[in-house]
Amino acid sequence: MDRFRYIDRSGSNAEKYTLRKKLFGSETVEPMWVADMDIATPECVIHAVQERLLHPVLGYEIMRDSAFEAQMQWVNDHHGFSIKREWLSYSPSVVASIGCAIRAFSEAGDEVIVMDPVYPPFYSQVRNNGRQLILHPLKQDREGKYRFDIDMLRSQITPKTKLLLLCSPHNPVGRVWSHNELEALGEVCLEHNIRIISDEIHSDIVYAPYRHIPIASLSLELLENTVTLMGPGKTFNMAGFSISTVCIASEELRAAYDEEVHRLHWGEGAVLSHVAFESAYREAGEWHQEVMAHLTRNRKMIERVLTDHSTIVFHKPEATYLAWLDCRALGMGNSELRDFFVHKAGLGLSPGLSFGREGSGFMRLNFAVSTAVLENALTGLSKALRDA
Numbered sequence: 051m052d053r054f055r056y057i058d059r060s061g062s063n064a065e066k067y068t069l070r071k072k073l074f075g076s077e078t079v080e081p082m083w084v085a086d087m088d089i090a091t092p093e094c095v096i097h098a099v100q101e102r103l104l105h106p107v108l109g110y111e112i113m114r115d116s117a118f119e120a121q122m123q124w125v126n127d128h129h130g131f132s133i134k135r136e137w138l139s140y141s142p143s144v145v146a147s148i149g150c151a152i153r154a155f156s157e158a159g160d161e162v163i164v165m166d167p168v169y170p171p172f173y174s175q176v177r178n179n180g181r182q183l184i185l186h187p188l189k190q191d192r193e194g195k196y197r198f199d200i201d202m203l204r205s206q207i208t209p210k211t212k213l214l215l216l217c218s219p220h221n222p223v224g225r226v227w228s229h230n231e232l233e234a235l236g237e238v239c240l241e242h243n244i245r246i247i248s249d250e251i252h253s254d255i256v257y258a259p260y261r262h263i264p265i266a267s268l269s270l271e272l273l274e275n276t277v278t279l280m281g282p283g284k285t286f287n288m289a290g291f292s293i294s295t296v297c298i299a300s301e302e303l304r305a306a307y308d309e310e311v312h313r314l315h316w317g318e319g320a321v322l323s324h325v326a327f328e329s330a331y332r333e334a335g336e337w338h339q340e341v342m343a344h345l346t347r348n349r350k351m352i353e354r355v356l357t358d359h360s361t362i363v364f365h366k367p368e369a370t371y372l373a374w375l376d377c378r379a380l381g382m383g384n385s386e387l388r389d390f391f392v393h394k395a396g397l398g399l400s401p402g403l404s405f406g407r408e409g410s411g412f413m414r415l416n417f418a419v420s421t422a423v424l425e426n427a428l429t430g431l432s433k434a435l436r437d438a
């Protein structure tokens with residue numbers, strides 16, 4: 051029996067429901083946008099929090115070494131990346147850490163490479179911190195696999211280019227970057243003294259036979275040149291705990307990053323998050339495997355249904371529970387496409403254009419839902435496509 055439970059989150063304060071009216075103008079649309087799951091957070095996490103609450107004082111605490119060690123063990127076991135305790139620090143948010151790293155390792159007016167399409171805060175963190183975006187378009191090859199173009203990337207670099215924001219695995223296109231791809235990217239960055247900020251929050255939602263490779267694990271030089279951002283939010287469906295970690299091996303980079311963190315004074319995090327984090331990494335391995343099996347089945351169901359419809363092209367993601375639907379053959383503009391999904395299919399998805407120019411004509415569907423919800427959503431979509 052599955053060790054996880056599907057939860058109907060309507061009526062809870064889940065963002066995917068509470069923002070429906072604002073985003074889609076409808077309270078009835080099936081929300082399949084924000085990247086969390088309709089699956090109960092592992093029981094061991096809930097128990098750890100309940101147990102902590104038996105102590106009546108919830109004062110300041112710092113994260114225990116044992117919590118960091120639980121994550122180090124997980125990352126070593128799953129990704130073969132051996133991390134030292136002193137490289138890790140707490141962060142309340144991967145996105146906030148991206149902002150901190152941008153400020154720590156570049157100056158106003160410097161350029162930051164961002165691949166388009168990508169998770170929208172990548173753009174806003176660069177812009178809002180007064181840096182310049184260098185947009186590197188990801189393009190699909192003949193098999194529909196998204197690739198970056200290393201020669202083009204080289205030609206985009208100028209003396210002001212200081213950082214690369216890497217999304218690995220990639221949201222929204224679902225790529226797990228291969229050893230060769232990461233090596234080529236790393237080489238260019240090392241040649242031009244460009245620091246790498248690698249957001250690896252999706253690294254545990256990877257489908258066989260793909261394997262996530264932390265770019266920092268490729269060589270000593272890349273280890274010294276990279277800031278790796280990881281967290282349990284996606285892996286164990288516990289984004290509401292606002293807890294993640296930053297891994298910086300280079301003492302020099304770590305000192306610069308820590309200075310930024312002190313300026314912000316975000317502290318050491320919440321007591322309940324600390325225990326939740328440790329128990330997830332230590333005890334939720336089987337839960338995670340079963341969730342992966344479920345997501346694999348859902349991914350297959352989308353493929354099966356959409357092969358019947360030539361107007362939406364779907365390539366199974368190598369990672370993430372996000373389906374990147376190529377709807378260009380429908381011949382609709384972006385707002386018409388959004389309206390089609392909301393009003394004809396009854397689905398609230400993330401518009402591709404919100405991930406950048408290269409996302410025009412695409413929609414992103416979160417399939418970390420129950421089989422029944424997904425079946426229903428795909429039936430609605432199939433009917434809307436037939437009527438279109």
Ligand SMILES: Cc1ncc(COP(=O)(O)O)c(C=O)c1O
Pocket residue numbers: 085142143144145146169217221249251252281283289293294
């Ligand atoms: C690539 C990526 N990075 C970061 C986040 C959010 O991380 P946090 O909530 O820790 O800021 C998300 C959430 O969807 C994401 O997809």
